[in-house]
Amino acid sequence: MWFELEAAVKRAADAKIRNFDRYRKRIYDENVRRARRSSGAPPGLIAREPELWALEKGLDPFHVRKRAKSIAHAITGSLQAGIYAPLPPGGFSRRKSNGGMRTISTFALADEVVSNRLYRNLLKKNRPRLSARSYAYRDDANAYDAIAHMQSEWREDHRVFIAEYDFNEFFESISHDHIWNTIEALGLTMTALERSLVSAFLVAPRPFTNAAEKAAGGAPRKRGVPLGTSISLLLANIAASPLDRALERLGVGFVRYADDTVIWSRDYSAICRAVDELHDASAQMGCPVNQVKSEGVRLLVSRETEKAEMRWTREVTYLSHNVGLRSTRMKPSVEEEIKRRVSVLLYDNLIREPSRGTQALSRVGLNDRDYVVYIWQLRRYLYGPLAETAVRRMGRGPVPRVPLRGVIARYPLVNDDDRLADLDRWVATQTWLALRKRARLLAPHVSASITPPSPWGLSREDLINATSVSQRTGAPLDLRLPSALRMAVVVREAVRTHGVDVVGSGLGLYGRRGID
Secondary structure, eight states, X not given: OOTTHHHHXXXXXXXXXXXXXXXXHHHHHHHHHHHHHBSSOOOOOOOOOOHHHHHOGXXXXXHHHXXXXXXXXXXXXXXXXXXXXXXXXXXXEEEOTTSSEEEEEEOOHHHHHHHHHHHHHHHHHHGGGSOTTBOTTOSSOOHXXXXXXXXXXXXXXXXXXXXXXOBTTHHHHOBHHHHHHXXXXXXXXXXXXXXXXXXXXXXXXXXXXXXXXXXXXXXXXXXXXXXXXXXXXXXXXXHHHHHHHHXXXXXXXXEEETTEEEEEESOHXXXXXXXXXXXXXXXXXXXXXXXXXXXXXXXXXXXXXXXXSSOEESOEEETTEEXXXXXXXXXXXXXXXXXXXXXXXXXXXXXXXXXXXXXXXGGBSXXXXXXXXXXXXXXXXXXXXXXXXXXXXXXXXXXXXXXXXXXXXXXXXXXXXXXXXXXXXXXXXXXXXXXXXXXXXXXXXXXXXXXXXXXXXXXXXXXXXXXXXXXXTOOEEEOOOOXXXXXXXXXXXXXXXXXXXXXXXXXXXXXXXXXX
């Protein structure tokens, strides 16, 4: 289990360093772009190391890589002596989707290597004991599988009873006694060393976020699992396994991703019994049901339905998707985030400098070079590394087996083309309006004897399919607006042809980790 620990620690440090280098490169590139766009001296962005690196050397990948040999030697000795305990974790906050903040634990890199190996070993040995309807934090299932199961189950239904429940502070509330009791009840395969490591991570103190909290220290955790380390993922699934088994015995349909659970049945009495089981499981786990986030029991109906005899809905919000009986779309907050990102790209590239009177007019020649950069950045955001020509060619088929990236590839099961077309129209309209405003702001500074740069002055419809030629090389310049719908068609066909692994685990959910 602990073979080549030094090499694993180095790989973990190298992965962190590569991520930090990519972040610094993004900052550098943006500063270069800002300098090119401006005739003045625009304030530059600064690449900063995470504050936690200075508080705990074990979190600093440069320090860990340098000391990997001695760190691995010390951990190996503590494992052999049976006295291993992770260093107190640092922590940072993230905003929850429903408001409030969540603190994520960040364990020392070497401790996370131990945690991840423990997680993978235990999962490999005990995978058959976990429910097939538990999709979180596994190497053989993911969020896409959960959405796909819901789609397949509801495809032929005209109406189905749905129960939606979340647990309150799930990770923070799980009873340690319940975890150990469930491990015994499930008969999980676990060595004495693995058991002691599980215990060590379970009682790790709550994370510090500043020097004062680190100096004060923290008491051993008495309940809950630290959100942010690999072994906690498996422990969360173990804790909810009795609920999975109870629902399976009832014969109702369900999917569970950590504490996000959707249950369905064509039988109202069965759905009520399932809710009773869920509340019983809540008491056993020590995790109260979140009455604010939980929708309770409703009737899921088709889009055509106007009235029903009880509280009803046309779709269920689950894992950043809105899933109906026939259609699946991105959650509205995801669409809003895409629109915010596009708005930022428009402002940064086309509006900021002209509105400040600091636009570098050298950028406005045969082509508006800042618009060219905007198109490239928008394409990168929606398509990943694919060019417009490649996306259109793949849309005509066949789609080769290539990794698909970009924001649209994170939602490969979305099939509501009307909403995607609406998003494309919004992008085209906002781009046209921003370009028109840019042209109006810069017109007094551009000589009347010079032909307006491409693509100024085009209608919205012509802007969508704009092309030009490079002023420097004379080569064709593709300025066509990228399309969310066009990319979604390619992604769906790629998944049908090659499987969902062509899009990776792009939802960004707390799942697969790239640490040995």
